[in-house]
Amino acid sequence: xxxxxxxxxxxxxxxxxxxxxxxxxxxxxxxxxxxxxxxxxxxxxxxxxxxxxxxxxxxxxxxxxxxxxxxxxxxxxxxxxxxxxxxxxxxxxxxxxxxxxxxxxxxxxxxxxxxxxxxxxxxxxxxxxxxxxxxxxxxxxxxxxxxxxxxxxxxxxxxxxxxxxxxxxxxxxxxxxxxxxxxxxxxxxxxxxxxxxxxxxxxxxxxxxxxxxxxxxxx
Numbered sequence: 231x232x233x234x235x236x237x238x239x240x241x242x243x244x245x246x247x248x249x250x251x252x253x254x255x256x257x258x259x260x261x262x263x264x265x266x267x268x269x270x271x272x273x274x275x276x277x278x279x280x281x282x283x284x285x286x287x288x289x290x291x292x293x294x295x296x297x298x299x300x301x302x303x304x305x306x307x308x309x310x311x312x313x314x315x316x317x318x319x320x321x322x323x324x325x326x327x328x329x330x331x332x333x334x335x336x337x338x339x340x341x342x343x344x345x346x347x348x349x350x351x352x353x354x355x356x357x358x359x360x361x362x363x364x365x366x367x368x369x370x371x372x373x374x375x376x377x378x379x380x381x382x383x384x385x386x387x388x389x390x391x392x393x394x395x396x397x398x399x400x401x402x403x404x405x406x407x408x409x410x411x412x413x414x415x416x417x418x419x420x421x422x423x424x425x426x427x428x429x430x431x432x433x434x435x436x437x438x439x440x441x442x443x444x445x446x447x448x449x
Contacts, residue, residue: 244264247262296386305390307391311347315346340364366384409445418436
């Protein structure tokens with residue numbers, strides 16, 4: 231039965247059970263409530279909880295729980311502030327978002343109270359490749375189908391952060407072009423959230439140490 235998880239629940243339409251007569255038929259087809267807006271349109275009744283759940287799931291099949299993210303995903307820099315914007319709530323049903331952030335596979339605490347952003351600067355990421363991902367799930371109690379919640383009501387974003395990569399211009403090799411970029415960035419790094427890719431040793435400054443790292447890596 232499609233609405234087994236709701237059996238016995240009382241809502242504005244009555245008790246959720248099995249009532250014969252649905253879809254224009256008087257026999258052999260069943261509905262979950264004595265009546266609702268789906269059965270008697272214009273009666274002033276609301277959707278029963280089963281129909282409300284189905285509508286919400288169908289909506290999420292067409293939208294991502296994460297409406298926007300900054301940056302949009304892919305790559306980020308070590309001083310960046312990553313943010314997500316959940317899809318707008320549906321007032322009649324309500325949503326309860328619970329984002330979970332992970333850095334290199336380990337959970338990390340995002341910025342309260344909404345936890346919709348993560349400032350990477352305090353983590354002092356060392357040289358290497360780092361991965362940040364966030365998972366956002368709508369935990370509304372209006373849905374009891376956990377398989378549908380996992381499949382349609384959960385969104386993710388993933389960013390890769392390269393620290394200490396001497397290929398500053400991203401052309402696939404370390405060459406004179408990268409040297410020019412390092413020299414142009416010489417001195418203290420800008421304040422976050424601006425990136426400082428030339429800071430190859432991640433000490434907050436572009437110095438001779440970074441120059442040595444780049445020269446050692448020249449193709």
